[in-house]
Amino acid sequence: MNAPLDPISDFRPDGYGLDDRRRERMRARVLDAIPDAPAAATLVAAPAPAEALVTVAEHPDPWVVEFDSGLDRGLDSGPRRRWGHDPHDSHRSNSRRLLVAAAVAVAIGLLAVVAGNSRSSDRQAGTLDQSSPVVTLDDLATVAATQPDRTLAPGETQYLEFTQAIRRDDGGFDITVDHNWHGIDGSGHRQTDTMVRPEGALPGGEIDHATTATVTDPPGGAWFGPFSYAELRSAPTDPAALLAAATAASPPQHSWAVAEQIAVLESLATTPPEVRAAGLRALATLGFRPIGMVTDPLGHTGAGFQASTTDRTEILAFDPLTGRALGYWSGPGRAAIAPGDAARWGAFGNDAPSAQPG
Amino acid sequence: MLAQGGTAKSSLSTKDEFAALYDHNVEVVYRYVARRLGPDMGEELTAQTFAEAWAGRQRFDPDRGSARAWLLGIATNLVRRHYRTETRQLRAYAATGVDPVATFDDVEVLDRMVAGDRSRDIAQALSELPTTDRDILYLTSTLAMTYAQVSQVLDLPIGTVRSRLSRARRRLETRLDGPITHGTAEP
Numbered sequence: 001m002n003a004p005l006d007p008i009s010d011f012r013p014d015g016y017g018l019d020d021r022r023r024e025r026m027r028a029r030v031l032d033a034i035p036d037a038p039a040a041a042t043l044v045a046a047p048a049p050a051e052a053l054v055t056v057a058e059h060p061d062p063w064v065v066e067f068d069s070g071l072d073r074g075l076d077s078g079p080r081r082r083w084g085h086d087p088h089d090s091h092r093s094n095s096r097r098l099l100v101a102a103a104v105a106v107a108i109g110l111l112a113v114v115a116g117n118s119r120s121s122d123r124q125a126g127t128l129d130q131s132s133p134v135v136t137l138d139d140l141a142t143v144a145a146t147q148p149d150r151t152l153a154p155g156e157t158q159y160l161e162f163t164q165a166i167r168r169d170d171g172g173f174d175i176t177v178d179h180n181w182h183g184i185d186g187s188g189h190r191q192t193d194t195m196v197r198p199e200g201a202l203p204g205g206e207i208d209h210a211t212t213a214t215v216t217d218p219p220g221g222a223w224f225g226p227f228s229y230a231e232l233r234s235a236p237t238d239p240a241a242l243l244a245a246a247t248a249a250s251p252p253q254h255s256w257a258v259a260e261q262i263a264v265l266e267s268l269a270t271t272p273p274e275v276r277a278a279g280l281r282a283l284a285t286l287g288f289r290p291i292g293m294v295t296d297p298l299g300h301t302g303a304g305f306q307a308s309t310t311d312r313t314e315i316l317a318f319d320p321l322t323g324r325a326l327g328y329w330s331g332p333g334r335a336a337i338a339p340g341d342a343a344r345w346g347a348f349g350n351d352a353p354s355a356q357p358g
Numbered sequence: 359m360l361a362q363g364g365t366a367k368s369s370l371s372t373k374d375e376f377a378a379l380y381d382h383n384v385e386v387v388y389r390y391v392a393r394r395l396g397p398d399m400g401e402e403l404t405a406q407t408f409a410e411a412w413a414g415r416q417r418f419d420p421d422r423g424s425a426r427a428w429l430l431g432i433a434t435n436l437v438r439r440h441y442r443t444e445t446r447q448l449r450a451y452a453a454t455g456v457d458p459v460a461t462f463d464d465v466e467v468l469d470r471m472v473a474g475d476r477s478r479d480i481a482q483a484l485s486e487l488p489t490t491d492r493d494i495l496y497l498t499s500t501l502a503m504t505y506a507q508v509s510q511v512l513d514l515p516i517g518t519v520r521s522r523l524s525r526a527r528r529r530l531e532t533r534l535d536g537p538i539t540h541g542t543a544e545p
Contacts, residue, residue: 026405030409292410292435293436321412
């Protein structure tokens with residue numbers, strides 16, 4: 001018979017005090033990201049989701065997102081917000097660019113989003129208690145509506161970046177990073193980097209890098225979600241009207257196009273705050289339900305929302321402090337993802353408007 | 359007192375008020391998470407806990423428990439998402455005697471990194487506990503919480519907390535072939 005012991009204290013000593021360096025780092029990360037202005041007086045609590053909640057961490061193929069909350073640079077006076085992101089992560093150096101609607105249309109493609117909840121068969125171990133605090137789309141909309149507005153000045157371009165990865169037959173990923181710079185009149189440039197992340201390689205271990213030639217776009221293009229810049233700035237602030245406008249601007253042959261276009265709008269730096277709020281509420285009407293905070297294998301974290309059909313699932317992640325879209329995961333239902341499946345993960349990243357590259 | 363159950367609903371409307379809540383509770387939340395998943399995940403999940411608290415602050419109901427219990431509830435849910443990781447870490451600890459969450463910049467932890475057989479047995483036993491039982495064990499041991507406080511954190515009846523903790527203790531005693539003096543939770 002052994003001597004009595006405390007299974008926790010004896011097993012792992014309480015040697016994890018919060019040192020000053022870690023304390024200050026966490027404090028800055030949490031509090032510096034909160035606006036100094038008083039919060040909205042009243043927040044409307046959305047009803048608890050009807051279905052059991054699942055976590056992305058439980059997903060057979062955890063999504064990977066590289067997002068750049070630096071999209072806030074120039075928009076806020078405070079420090080950059082980087083949820084779960086290592087500030088020393090070299091991946092961030094790629095994040096100064098921007099996404100166009102066409103790129104996202106391809107990237108998020110094959111997704112069918114319909115109003116509806118996750119099937120009960122989707123439930124799995126690790127579900128969250130329904131009573132647990134979960135950020136809702138309505139919460140995010142309230143936050144988003146209070147964020148600073150940012151417009152694009154003549155001569156400026158907005159950079160948007162979109163990263164996507166598709167599983168290869170050998171278990172690795174084909175990765176493409178679309179860089180887009182477009183101005184008020186729709187003119188701009190595009191460029192795409194491609195690379196391969198071998199199976200088992202960590203981020204940063206990509207090989208076979210290649211870059212496409214720069215494509216120059218003439219004025220007149222609609223590079224801001226489904227809209228031109230002028231249309232974006234005057235987009236409806238009512239969720240239903242915004243959905244109607246996005247539907248009218250989306251290719252009618254794709255049932256997923258509306259959700260996809262709304263997701264793009266949510267990522268853009270120059271989307272008016274009230275439009276962003278309307279887009280978030282519109283996503284709720286399309287069946288996106290909260291699944292709590294989601295964390296990708298790189299440690300990037302956002303408030304997650306999922307919409308599922310029998311054969312497709314999409315998860316979107318948002319910065320809980322701004323309502324900005326961070327990234328997405330799109331895959332074949334909840335089945336294990338096999339090599340060659342059209343499972344994709346991706347990220348939105350964009351920066352404050354800047355001078356157009358030469 | 360805000361940290362233990364004050365009127366947080368009326369104290370979370372501004373950044374300064376939320377900062378006060380943060381300062382009162384960050385140490386406790388971090389210690390709880392870091393003890394389970396290590397200092398790096400402790401930092402990550404503690405920050406996430408407060409981010410989620412800020413975003414969902416309108417749902418905090420002081421009538422259902424203290425602000426600290428609410429925060430620890432969020433933290434526990436976040437930890438649960440890493441249940442498999444935690445289990446893998448415990449099994450690795452049991453197999454190797456080296457605590458995978460220990461860091462080399464912590465002398466005290468470093469001194470204990472190479473554990474004896476007893477600690478390895480404990481790690482194995484903990485890895486076999488159901489999620490909620492593990493939650494209860496850590497909350498009562500790491501934070502010396504009472505049944506009532508744990509029931510607030512986990513939103514469980516006090517009787518359930520008591521019976522689950524009792525069950526967890528029995529499991530551990532059986533697995534470890536000896537009595538345990540696991541601290542604390544008194545009604």
